[in-house]
Amino acid sequence: MKYDLLVFNIGQLILPDGNSGPQKGKNMAQLNIMEDAAFAVQDEKIAWIGASKEAVGLSAKEEKDAGGKVVSPGLVDPHTHLVFGGSREHELGMKQAGMGYLDILANGGGILSTVDATREASEEELFEKASFHLERMISHGVTTVEAKSGYGLDSATELKQLKVAKRLKEVYPVDMVSTFLGPHAVPPAYKGREEEFLQEMILLLDVIRSAGLAEFADIFCETGVFSIEQSRQFMQTAKDKGFGLKIHADEIDPLGGAELAASLGAASADHLVAASDEGIQKLAENGTVAVLLPGTTFYLGKDQFARARKMIEEGVAVALATDFNPGSCVTENLQLIMSLAALKLKMSAEEIWNAVTVNAAYAIGRGGEAGVLEIGKSASFVVWDVPNYQYIPYHYGVNHAESVFAGGKKVWERMPHSNVKLSAAMEANRF
Numbered sequence: 447m448k449y450d451l452l453v454f455n456i457g458q459l460i461l462p463d464g465n466s467g468p469q470k471g472k473n474m475a476q477l478n479i480m481e482d483a484a485f486a487v488q489d490e491k492i493a494w495i496g497a498s499k500e501a502v503g504l505s506a507k508e509e510k511d512a513g514g515k516v517v518s519p520g521l522v523d524p525h526t527h528l529v530f531g532g533s534r535e536h537e538l539g540m541k542q543a544g545m546g547y548l549d550i551l552a553n554g555g556g557i558l559s560t561v562d563a564t565r566e567a568s569e570e571e572l573f574e575k576a577s578f579h580l581e582r583m584i585s586h587g588v589t590t591v592e593a594k595s596g597y598g599l600d601s602a603t604e605l606k607q608l609k610v611a612k613r614l615k616e617v618y619p620v621d622m623v624s625t626f627l628g629p630h631a632v633p634p635a636y637k638g639r640e641e642e643f644l645q646e647m648i649l650l651l652d653v654i655r656s657a658g659l660a661e662f663a664d665i666f667c668e669t670g671v672f673s674i675e676q677s678r679q680f681m682q683t684a685k686d687k688g689f690g691l692k693i694h695a696d697e698i699d700p701l702g703g704a705e706l707a708a709s710l711g712a713a714s715a716d717h718l719v720a721a722s723d724e725g726i727q728k729l730a731e732n733g734t735v736a737v738l739l740p741g742t743t744f745y746l747g748k749d750q751f752a753r754a755r756k757m758i759e760e761g762v763a764v765a766l767a768t769d770f771n772p773g774s775c776v777t778e779n780l781q782l783i784m785s786l787a788a789l790k791l792k793m794s795a796e797e798i799w800n801a802v803t804v805n806a807a808y809a810i811g812r813g814g815e816a817g818v819l820e821i822g823k824s825a826s827f828v829v830w831d832v833p834n835y836q837y838i839p840y841h842y843g844v845n846h847a848e849s850v851f852a853g854g855k856k857v858w859e860r861m862p863h864s865n866v867k868l869s870a871a872m873e874a875n876r877f
């Protein structure tokens with residue numbers, strides 16, 4: 447038997463367990479690591495996993511010597527706002543002057559400023575811009591990405607965003623999961639007529655479902671945006687129409703978004719910085735994944751981060767995401783989020799790896815498929831230029847990926863050091 451690809455001499459092969467649901471509570475600290483490992487790929491899938499010395503007898507069309515480095519499943523980013531127009535660097539000064547995130551929004555900026563730019567941009571322009579950001583995500587080791595709409599707030603622009611996400615999924619070799627986030631803010635033209643706007647977004651659900659443009663529906667449940675009752679109405683209708691559910695919950699005020707998500711059987715509740723004790727308990731009881739976004743808390747300049755330790759103690763399945771967007775978290779780098787999770791959420795390296803692989807996959811309906819390396823599953827993986835798996839959260843702010851594979855094909859590779867003319871001395875000591 448001649449395999450398509452053989453990867454050998456792997457110092458540490460990270461093998462998260464995604465077969466029996468997301469890793470919850472204490473199990474989040476369990477991470478399978480195989481030392482001196484190898485694996486083979488056939489027809490885009492993992493076909494064999496074993497010790498590197500056993501691989502000697504195997505034959506393959508292509509071979510990759512991992513050089514004793516770390517290999518993991520491709521990372522899963524389960525919360526991004528990938529498709530948008532414009533940028534918001536002008537808001538940094540406002541933030542420095544003490545203006546809050548919701549104040550900027552209430553004054554027509556924030557999300558609403560990106561809505562204007564997204565409405566103005568053509569589908570082609572949005573595609574080009576989102577491609578740029580997606581390629582940067584891939585270069586940082588991500589092979590499964592969730593992408594939300596929510597910068598249209600009208601039928602034409604919401605559909606335009608979702609069509610761009612669909613095209614990205616067709617063009618790029620990574621898996622993309624689309625989420626309709628029509629109720630992301632209330633457009634100024636609907637001030638005082640919020641109910642009417644919500645009904646318009648509810649009416650869009652059928653159009654989106656029949657065009658196969660989104661698997662999930664999401665809403666921003668927050669003071670001054672959408673209330674718990676409005677969120678319940680939108681989410682229940684979306685559920686009845688066959689959507690999976692997500693919610694931007696308890697980001698700033700503890701409105702009870704976590705409790706609502708759990709009661710409706712949502713796949714995930716996201717943000718949760720202000721989630722109540724009861725909300726955390728309900729997430730644990732109902733198996734709703736908590737998608738934590740420490741990059742956002744950091745970027746908004748807040749001191750209070752989501753209570754990851756409490757969530758893990760209570761038995762919640764915690765996932766991590768970038769929340770990549772032009773306002774509250776402007777980074778495509780999920781490795782940076784892994785460092786923030788270690789430093790600000792006090793998560794261990796093992797918990798972090800589970801949070802960006804198996805648990806992130808369960809948050810977006812890809813449980814057991816993405817974020818794992820198992821026989822018969824997609825050969826999407828990353829070779830990391832690090833000595834061990836703890837190293838990535840530890841050494842922050844840079845890209846540790848050496849090469850990224852999706853479905854057994856190399857989709858990104860770091861430029862060799864010789865091309866950037868590093869001296870031999872630097873090369874020898876590059877950790």
Ligand SMILES: N=CN[C@@H](CCC(=O)O)C(=O)O
Binds near residue numbers: 556666697742769774
């Ligand atoms: N909080 C609401 N929505 C996004 C931010 C969107 C924006 O500011 O453009 C979030 O998840 O952080």
Ligand SMILES: [Zn+2]
Binds near residue numbers: 525526527694769
């Ligand atoms: Zn978001």
